[in-house]
Amino acid sequence: MRRCGVAGNTVTSLSVQRKLFLPLVFLVTLAVISPAFANDPVLHNDYALKLLEQGEYEKGLEHFQRAFAFSPYDETLRKNLAEAYTYVGMRQMEQKLYDAAADSFDHARELFPEAPRYAVLRGIALHAVKRYEGAIHELERARSLGETSPELYYHLGRAYYDSDNLALALEMWEKGLELDPARAAIRELADKARRELALEGRMDKGYSSRFSLSYDTELKSLLAGEILDVLEAAYNRVGADLGYFPDARVQVLLYTKKDFKALTDSPDWSGGLYDGKIRIPLGGATGMTALLRNVLVHEYTHVVVFEMTKGNCPTWLNEGLAELEGRKEFNQPMAELGRVARRGGYVSFQLLERPFSTLSDKQVALAYQQSYALVNFMVGRYGWHKIQEILRLLGTGKPVADAIGVALADYGVDYSGVVQEWQGNMTREYGVPEHPSPE
Structure with a gap:
């Protein structure tokens, strides 16, 4: 006892x-x-x-x-x-x-x-x-x-x-x-x-230090090597911008357009997909192009963003960062954004938090351009270190409004304030909209 x-x-x-x-x-x-x-x-x-x-x-x-x-x-x-x-x-x-x-x-x-x-x-x-x-x-x-x-x-x-x-x-x-x-x-x-x-089963394979590549036999092995070189460069550049370098080897698969559509059921406008693996419809390409470099860097950026945020990232921020990195290789025209900036009618960023596959075909081009423009503005206005902080906060499970509010508290702006500042910048660049924006 x-x-x-x-x-x-x-x-x-x-x-x-x-x-x-x-x-x-x-x-x-x-x-x-x-x-x-x-x-x-x-x-x-x-x-x-x-x-x-x-x-x-x-x-x-x-x-x-x-x-x-x-x-x-x-x-x-x-x-x-x-x-x-x-x-x-x-x-x-x-x-x-x-x-x-x-x-x-x-x-x-x-x-x-x-x-x-x-x-x-x-x-x-x-x-x-x-x-x-x-x-x-x-x-x-x-x-x-x-x-x-x-x-x-x-x-x-x-x-x-x-x-x-x-x-x-x-x-x-x-x-x-x-x-x-x-x-x-x-x-x-x-x-x-x-x-x-x-x-x-009918694909060839290639490897680099950070990537494994599976590609249709229609693709020349020389181009496969160039693709791996582009991805290795993206690993360093995107990692430096976002302050994050994934440890695990990234799988990349290149398909014919027909096989890509059959396997992923992606919309016709999709130029690639990241679902844990980078998947790109390439078909019978015979050489590296600026557009292909854009797509490769774009999709790799999704890998980094997903790992940093653990999947908790609004689509506009995810796609905006991917567009920003990809456009360093090939900067495509921004006709839809310019038209909307002059006439009004932005897509709500709350709507753009959801997958773009929910948008109409007419809205998709604007969604990508609008997302890029906002992220590009944020990088220029607040710096890469603030983007990194937002992504890290999202990785802890915070909603995007909270993550932006915490990261940008010393600027005295919140989520809606960032959008308003961006819209003001667009107005200065393109002129006063004819109709009010829904934001």
Whole structure:
């Protein structure tokens, strides 16, 4: 029997007043820990539960750690600590802090190395930061420990797919469908992989330090080398502008226009696509052109923006940056923007936050030109360092209005203020609009 310091209270077992961490269905009465009980694992455990109820997850984890340190052979404390790491990791995933989440799940796995769940979670987190080899290692570890769920095969397939192993990706997704044929998401990925395998089976490949290139056999190998050179140059230039250099090798696929349309179902005006891989309809091109350099740099910019923002980027900013970088290679005319600047009728930037595929064909050209013009203005007015800050803030999950407001606070402007300043600049350049803008 061990005597606690609270007057009249006796604790005979560490299992007294203790409940498993997840789900959070408990009531805890302790509000503070007296210094007299600083070495009591039960009180640290119960106080940790209280902190978790209050949303103070990191502090709660700290007290679970203390409780376990005082009684490292207690199985319930071990489980509570592992689940605390897991809960913190899930919160970090929600906040797009994927590296930190991977570390949290790793701590949980260290406590229960034979439990496949923690390896699955760590694999998902590593995949999110494009650490594909690590993700595959963790997910395959979970499989070796007996995990055979459709979720495992879904994520393992994605990791193989993104590491350019279509055959193994398809194999994993087919195993997932064997377990649950109704999983629409897995079936769609499997169907896509089959179509890609049929095309890539007749493709040649090329590699550089940062890129892997798959191209239709109609394309001359000499041009393939020039394409890789353009992309390597883009890696350095776009990286310098945006302050970010991706670690993972970027996959680039060049198709005939017919195959590109059949595979991606992109609108007719699309000159390329980034969906985790750069896909470009090239057909039988025989030489490098300024327009092709524009397209390659444009699509590579999407890679950098996606990684910096973790996909949380309004389309106008994403496309505006890609246009800005691509136009350094080939600056196409801006006829639609000039017409609208003189007559009025800009497309709302709130509308341009959504994919341009939702726009009418008449609006698309203006959408690209308007996005480029605003981003070009922002770079000139506020500097690249502010663009980088906006992208980093978007990467933490902030809405675009909040990201712009925080980054440009020292200029005293918010999202709408930036648009108004840009419109004022357009008016000075093109003259007073005949009709008011919808902005």
